[in-house]
Amino acid sequence: MDLSSRTLRFLTGQLAARRKKIGTRWRRLPVGRQALLALAHLRCGDTYAQLAAGFGIGIATVFRYIREAVQVLAALAPSLAEAMKTIREKAFVILEGTLLPIDHIAADTPYYSGKHKRHGMNVQVLTDPFGRLLWASPAMPGSTHDLTTARRHGIIEALAEADLKCWADKAYQGAGGPVRVPFRGRRLKRRKRRHNSGHAEIRCLGEQAMATLKGWRLLRKLRCSTNRITEIVKAVLVLHHAST
Numbered sequence: 001m002d003l004s005s006r007t008l009r010f011l012t013g014q015l016a017a018r019r020k021k022i023g024t025r026w027r028r029l030p031v032g033r034q035a036l037l038a039l040a041h042l043r044c045g046d047t048y049a050q051l052a053a054g055f056g057i058g059i060a061t062v063f064r065y066i067r068e069a070v071q072v073l074a075a076l077a078p079s080l081a082e083a084m085k086t087i088r089e090k091a092f093v094i095l096e097g098t099l100l101p102i103d104h105i106a107a108d109t110p111y112y113s114g115k116h117k118r119h120g121m122n123v124q125v126l127t128d129p130f131g132r133l134l135w136a137s138p139a140m141p142g143s144t145h146d147l148t149t150a151r152r153h154g155i156i157e158a159l160a161e162a163d164l165k166c167w168a169d170k171a172y173q174g175a176g177g178p179v180r181v182p183f184r185g186r187r188l189k190r191r192k193r194r195h196n197s198g199h200a201e202i203r204c205l206g207e208q209a210m211a212t213l214k215g216w217r218l219l220r221k222l223r224c225s226t227n228r229i230t231e232i233v234k235a236v237l238v239l240h241h242a243s244t
Helices: 005-022 031-044 048-055 059-074 080-087 146-152 155-161 190-214 226-243
Strands: 092-101 118-127 133-136 165-167
Touching (some): 005 059, 005 226, 031 048, 031 059, 059 226, 080 133, 080 155, 092 155, 092 190, 118 146, 118 190, 133 190, 146 155, 165 190, 190 226
Parallel strands (some): 092 165
16 A cells, blocks of 8 residues: 555554553454554455455454444544634635545436536545645535535635635635635636636646545545445545644
8 A cells, every 4th residue: 555654553543542442352353454454445445345355354344343443533533613723824725626426326316416427425625725635524415516515514604714815616606705716708808817827727736635535545436325425534634644
């Protein structure tokens, strides 16, 4: 796996603390192996069956170990209010929305994104001016518009209260307040075209955060219950911060 040993040590420490707290006496895998198992699933997208064969344990045990690790990590993820303490120190932030693909069928209308022409979950991401991932929102059905999602999570309001400038794409037209978006239209005057070019140069750095998320291969095609996706995103965010 393309992860630092620091990430493995961090998760091992968190799981060891968890076992001590609940008084675990014995398990099929030592805590370090459980951490490696969870990272293989999250980072590489290995299936339960593959992990069960590789670690010599049952599929049900794999499921329990991974779910425990994800829950432990998700509990450490900052809320938006907590993240804003760090975000306020930035010159500006970049707001991006991304769709995490899921394996639902065409009948699952709430999860179908007309923009991306596929089923998924909408996640909003805030990055610093260099494209470093700062915070990721809870996941919402893919049919939810980016601006609606950002408002429901209180992102626009939080940025306005912090008086912090924010760059975003055309999907956030009408957000108002601190959110700056490009001009719309095909026949724009030269001044507006220059503005859009500068805006795109800044906002493209936010794509690095998308690459950071998609670097965790599990997020490229989620095959779990949609109720678990928010926990998985939070777990990935915590591991990302632990490794940087």
